[in-house]
Amino acid sequence: MRHREPTSKTRNAKLMSAELQTGINSNLIAATPREALAEPGWLRSVPPATLDMLAKHAVLHRMPAGSTLFEQAETPSFALLLVAGRVELLGVRSTEETLVEIVEAPDLLLPAAVLSGQPYLLRARVLDEVRIVMIQAEAFRDAVTSDHALCLAVLACQATQFRRQTMHAKNLHLRSAEERVGCYLLKLLEGRTTNTSVRLPIEKRLIASQLGMTRETFSRTLPVMIRHGLRVEGDVVHADDISAARLRFHLDPLVDGNEPIIPLQVKGK
Amino acid sequence: MRHREPTSKTRNAKLMSAELQTGINSNLIAATPREALAEPGWLRSVPPATLDMLAKHAVLHRMPAGSTLFEQAETPSFALLLVAGRVELLGVRSTEETLVEIVEAPDLLLPAAVLSGQPYLLRARVLDEVRIVMIQAEAFRDAVTSDHALCLAVLACQATQFRRQTMHAKNLHLRSAEERVGCYLLKLLEGRTTNTSVRLPIEKRLIASQLGMTRETFSRTLPVMIRHGLRVEGDVVHADDISAARLRFHLDPLVDGNEPIIPLQVKGK
DNA sequence: TTTAGGCATTGATACAAATCAATGCCGAGG
DNA sequence: CCTCGGCATTGATTTGTATCAATGCCTAAA
Numbered sequence: 167m168r169h170r171e172p173t174s175k176t177r178n179a180k181l182m183s184a185e186l187q188t189g190i191n192s193n194l195i196a197a198t199p200r201e202a203l204a205e206p207g208w209l210r211s212v213p214p215a216t217l218d219m220l221a222k223h224a225v226l227h228r229m230p231a232g233s234t235l236f237e238q239a240e241t242p243s244f245a246l247l248l249v250a251g252r253v254e255l256l257g258v259r260s261t262e263e264t265l266v267e268i269v270e271a272p273d274l275l276l277p278a279a280v281l282s283g284q285p286y287l288l289r290a291r292v293l294d295e296v297r298i299v300m301i302q303a304e305a306f307r308d309a310v311t312s313d314h315a316l317c318l319a320v321l322a323c324q325a326t327q328f329r330r331q332t333m334h335a336k337n338l339h340l341r342s343a344e345e346r347v348g349c350y351l352l353k354l355l356e357g358r359t360t361n362t363s364v365r366l367p368i369e370k371r372l373i374a375s376q377l378g379m380t381r382e383t384f385s386r387t388l389p390v391m392i393r394h395g396l397r398v399e400g401d402v403v404h405a406d407d408i409s410a411a412r413l414r415f416h417l418d419p420l421v422d423g424n425e426p427i428i429p430l431q432v433k434g435k
Numbered sequence: 436m437r438h439r440e441p442t443s444k445t446r447n448a449k450l451m452s453a454e455l456q457t458g459i460n461s462n463l464i465a466a467t468p469r470e471a472l473a474e475p476g477w478l479r480s481v482p483p484a485t486l487d488m489l490a491k492h493a494v495l496h497r498m499p500a501g502s503t504l505f506e507q508a509e510t511p512s513f514a515l516l517l518v519a520g521r522v523e524l525l526g527v528r529s530t531e532e533t534l535v536e537i538v539e540a541p542d543l544l545l546p547a548a549v550l551s552g553q554p555y556l557l558r559a560r561v562l563d564e565v566r567i568v569m570i571q572a573e574a575f576r577d578a579v580t581s582d583h584a585l586c587l588a589v590l591a592c593q594a595t596q597f598r599r600q601t602m603h604a605k606n607l608h609l610r611s612a613e614e615r616v617g618c619y620l621l622k623l624l625e626g627r628t629t630n631t632s633v634r635l636p637i638e639k640r641l642i643a644s645q646l647g648m649t650r651e652t653f654s655r656t657l658p659v660m661i662r663h664g665l666r667v668e669g670d671v672v673h674a675d676d677i678s679a680a681r682l683r684f685h686l687d688p689l690v691d692g693n694e695p696i697i698p699l700q701v702k703g704k
Numbered sequence: 705t706t707t708a709g710g711c712a713t714t715g716a717t718a719c720a721a722a723t724c725a726a727t728g729c730c731g732a733g734g
Numbered sequence: 735c736c737t738c739g740g741c742a743t744t745g746a747t748t749t750g751t752a753t754c755a756a757t758g759c760c761t762a763a764a
Contacts, residue, residue, distance in 0.1 A: 239689055257605040264608040266601060278594035282697065287601045287689050310590075311702040314583040321579075321590045325547035328597050332535060332556045335604060336526040339533040339647075343721065371741065378608075383721055385743055420508055420556050428551060433580040612751070640711065652751060654713055669712095707764075713757080723748070734737080 199224040206272030208427040223305035235290035245306035246275040251296030255288040322429035348415035468493040475541030477696040492574035504559035514575035515544040520565030524557040591698035617684035
C-alpha cells in the first residue's frame with residue numbers, strides 16, 4: 167500500500183473547510199454556544215430570541231475521536247447539537263455492537279429520546295473530532311413547546327433522520343454485500359467520469375460497518391470490483407470504467423439519496 | 436393442526452373492541468373525517484378549530500386487507516391517518532420485499548414523506564381491514580405550520596416511529612433468529628404465568644417477516660422452543676415453563692419496549 | 705362434492721457472510 | 735533504533751439462514 171497518507175490529518179483539514187461552508191457567518195468558527203447555534207442552516211428561521219434562550223442553558227464542547235457522548239439506556243440530560251464532525255450511533259448488546267446510523271453535522275443526536283424523555287436506545291461515539299452544543303434537556307423541551315419555528319425545525323430534522331434510517335435498512339436488506347460495496351463506491355464517484363480517482367472518506371473498517379459487514383468481507387469484496395471497472399488501492403478509488411460499474415450497480419435515490427434537512431416555515435392563521 | 440379457528444373473523448372481532456378503546460368518545464365508530472380526527476389520543480391537545488380545518492380537506496376511507504395504500508417512489512398527495520387497523524411498510528426492489536415497519540392505529544403513515552414533500556421510500560399495504568383519514572397533503576402541511584399544538588403532536592408521532600424503527604433494527608441485527616422468536620413469544624406472554632396460553636395475534640407468515648426471517652425458518656424454530664418451555668400448536672402458544680423461557684431469552688425494554696405516542700404540550704412564552 | 709389456492713410443515717441442499725487464524729504493514733512511543 | 739498496537743489483507747473453515755422442493759391441511763369457490 168503506497169498511497170497512504172497521514173489520514174487523520176488530511177481528513178481533519180477537509181472537515182474544517184466543510185465545516186466552514188455549513189455555517190452562515192462562515193468567516194469564523196463559533197467560540198460560544200450562541201454563535202454555534204447560528205451555524206446550522208436548518209435553524210435559520212428560528213427567532214434569535216429563542217436561540218438566545220437556548221444558549222443560556224448550553225455549553226459548547228469539543229470532543230476527540232473515540233469519545234462516547236452517551237451510553238445506551240441513559241436518560242438524556244442534554245440535547246446534543248452536532249455543529250461539526252461525525253458521530254456513530256451503535257446498538258449495543260454486551261460486547262456486540264451494530265452501527266445503526268452515522269450522524270453528520272449539522273444535526274441533532276437522537277432528538278426523539280430527548281423530546282420524549284425516554285432513555286437512549288443507542289450509544290453515541292465520536293468518529294472525527296466533533297464540536298457539540300449541549301443544551302439542557304429541560305430547556306430544549308421548553309423551547310420546542312414555546313417556539314413554533316423551532317418545533318418545525320426539529321420536526322424536519324427528525325423526519326430527515328427517519329428517512330435516512332429507512333434508506334439504511336433498505337440498503338442492508340435489499341442488496342447483497344457486493345452490491346452495497348459497489349453502490350458505495352459508485353456514490354463516491356457520482357458526477358465523475360472514467361479515469362478519475364477519489365479518496366475513501368473514512369477508514370475501511372468504518373465503511374464496512376456502515377455497510378453492515380465485517381472488515382474481512384469488505385476487504386475481500388474490493389478486488390471483486392475490478393471486473394466492474396472500479397479499482398481500490400489503499401484508500402484511493404480509481405474509476406477505470408465507470409459505465410461498466412453503473413451497468414452492474416444501480417444507485418437508487420430511494421436508498422442512496424442525500425436528503426438535506428429542510429424545515430417548513432411558520433405560517434400565521 | 437386442530438386448534439385452528441376462522442382466524443380472520445376472530446381477529447377482526449378483537450380488533451373492533453381494541454379500536455373502540457383507543458377512541459375518546461368510544462361509544463360510536465367515527466362516520467365522518469371530523470369524528471375520526473377526534474379519536475387518536477395524541478391529537479387530544481390540538482384545538483378543535485385546527486381539526487375542523489383538517490377535516491374540511493379530508494375524507495374517511497375503509498380499505499380491505501391486502502390493499503396497497505401507496506407505492507414506493509410516489510409523491511404523497513395525502514397525509515394518511517390510520518384510525519383503525521394495521522399497515523405494513525415494505526421496502527421493495529423489483530420482486531423482493533422487506534418489511535421495515537408495522538404501523539398500528541392510531542398513527543400517521545410516514546409523516547416524514549408528507550412533511551418534506553419527498554417521495555415515499557416504502558410501499559404501504561393493509562394488513563387487517565383499516566379505516567384511514569386521507570388529508571390533502573398541502574392542507575396538512577399548512578396546518579402543521581400554522582398550529583403549534585398539531586406540530587408538537589406530529590413531532591411526537593414521528594419521534595416514536597423513529598424509536599420503533601431503531602428497536603426493530605436492533606432486534607434484527609443483535610439477536611439470532613431463535614432469539615427473535617423466543618423474545619416474540621415471551622412478549623406475548625408478558626405478565627402471564629406458567630400454564631396459560633395465548634393466541635398468535637397474526638398469521639405466522641407475517642410474524643416471520645416481522646422478525647426478519649422466512650416462513651420456513653420460523654416454522655423450524657418453533658419446535659426448538661419446546662426445550663425452553665414454550666410450545667406452539669397451530670396458532671396457540673402454551674407456556675409450559677415460563678421461567679425457563681425467561682432464563683434463555685431476555686426481553687430488553689430498549690428493543691422490545693412498547694412506546695406510546697406522548698406529545699408535549701404547548702407553552703406560552 | 706370436488707377442486708383450487710393459500711398457508712404451514714418438513715426435508716435436502718446451497719450459499720453468503722461470519723468467524724477463526726496468520727501475516728504484513730505502518731505509525732506512535734519508548 | 736526497535737517494538738508494540740491498530741488496521742488491512744488473505745486463507746481455511748464454519749454456520750446460520752435462505753432456497754428449492756414436496757406434502758398436507760384447511761377454506762372458499764365451483
